[in-house]
Amino acid sequence: MGGSMFGLKRLFSGYSQRPAPVPPAQLAPAVVQPARPAVTGLIEQRSTRHVAGWMLDPAAPDAPPTFEAVLTAGPQETVVATSHAALGTAWLRHPPPDGRGHGYHLILPAALTDDERDRLIVRPVGGGAALPLAEQPQARYRPIKHVALDIVDNCNLRCPFCLYDYTNTHRTNVMSDEVFDAAIRLMPYVGDEFFWLSCLHEPTMHPKFTSLIERIPHEFRSNIFYTSNLSRRMPQEYYDVLGRSGLNFMNISIESRTPDIYEKMRKGAKHRIFMECWEQLLAACKAGTAPPKLRYIMMAYKSNFREIPELVAWLREERMASFIDVRYTYDMSHIDPAFKQAEYLDPPDWHWLMRELAQYSPHEVCLSLPPDLPPPPRAETGSEPAPRPTEAAEPVQAAAPAPAPAPLQPVISPGEFEFRVSYNGRAFVAPIYLANRPDIVPDLAEINILDITDPVDYLRTLSPA
Ligand code: SF4
Incomplete structure (x- = not known):
């Protein structure tokens, strides 16, 4: 450079x-x-x-x-x-x-x-x-909006609402140092939406996760985050490294403080172990010189939605929450219909959550609503239907697009891309849509990340002029 x-x-x-x-x-x-x-x-x-x-x-x-x-x-x-x-x-x-x-x-x-x-x-x-x-x-060249990396291809849990179908996953494949170092070569070019160390799977399943964090050059760490279910015991060294890591933030998954509900949703996790890990993490963040900010993700279901307002307040007051994301579930075909029937919220449940969480700004708490949710009836609001929280929220997760009378032309940002990279280095590159993003985004290219020696040279082959 x-x-x-x-x-x-x-x-x-x-x-x-x-x-x-x-x-x-x-x-x-x-x-x-x-x-x-x-x-x-x-x-x-x-x-x-x-x-x-x-x-x-x-x-x-x-x-x-x-x-x-x-x-x-x-x-x-x-x-x-x-x-x-x-x-x-x-x-x-x-x-x-x-x-x-x-x-x-x-x-x-x-x-x-x-x-x-x-x-x-x-x-x-x-x-x-x-x-x-x-x-x-714009004076910086950040052509890669985000990199969604997965350093493993498995999770220690089997949550009933998981986006990933683990039916045929019986072993864990892990990313090699060589592939991870090749992914690091993308970091100087990654923009505002961060470099993710995990997307679909649980990164702490990687036996060398701590050393992978330490491999990341310090100048890029503020652009990095990952998500964990925090239900695997990790050595103290992991927490010590996190406390001084300089990573931007970490997402922690939690649906409930009630052990039974927690274990029903986070299938395979033990609430007692989760709490132990959580205490270790909080202690490391309080003692560390450069800890990641803590964000929480919770899925809303019949079993837990009434608890969510109180849980949100507690996370903010007691558990160092910098941001909380309350989400609906994508309607994936592999999710058990019985779970959907029993647990998916009805519109009045979502409207109740909207009212209960309306006191928070979108930068504090984001309620991601189902795209087909009707607005609350007037009688519930006492006035015009309130704007839906996700309309003003940062696009942390899929926001609900407004229904369009006719297909609109997508607007693509030339020279900007997103990458998905799996444990073996297989990378899929897609364009960035500024408007009218299709539901299924076609990939522009597929490549093994080991074959990208100079990211700018590679991006030049995908760029319009
Ligand atoms: S913790 Fe996350 S990745 Fe693992 S099974 Fe649950 S939802 Fe899926």
């Missing part, structure tokens, strides 16, 4: 380097031409690895303009890349005000230094002024 101006000149030896244009006043025009309207546009993103924005040639508004990214240094200019603005603009934070224009997203051929990034301009090929820079342009 990084590179000096001299490095750039070597790298881009095939590109033209030329002095700044002669001022027009010194030239004698042979023929007087009508003034050509200037190409307009914007640089919205400018990092050490990419530029993105929009541009429009008013003389040919339907044609994708050709542009060049140019590194300036006093009178010297080095064209580092040439491309076309051939994308739509719906993905931009600052699209053209009148909707006319063509988007561009260009990964640079080599990394710039921060200083070089600040001297990079974008302008139309064939003459024309440099495009202006947006206010507060």
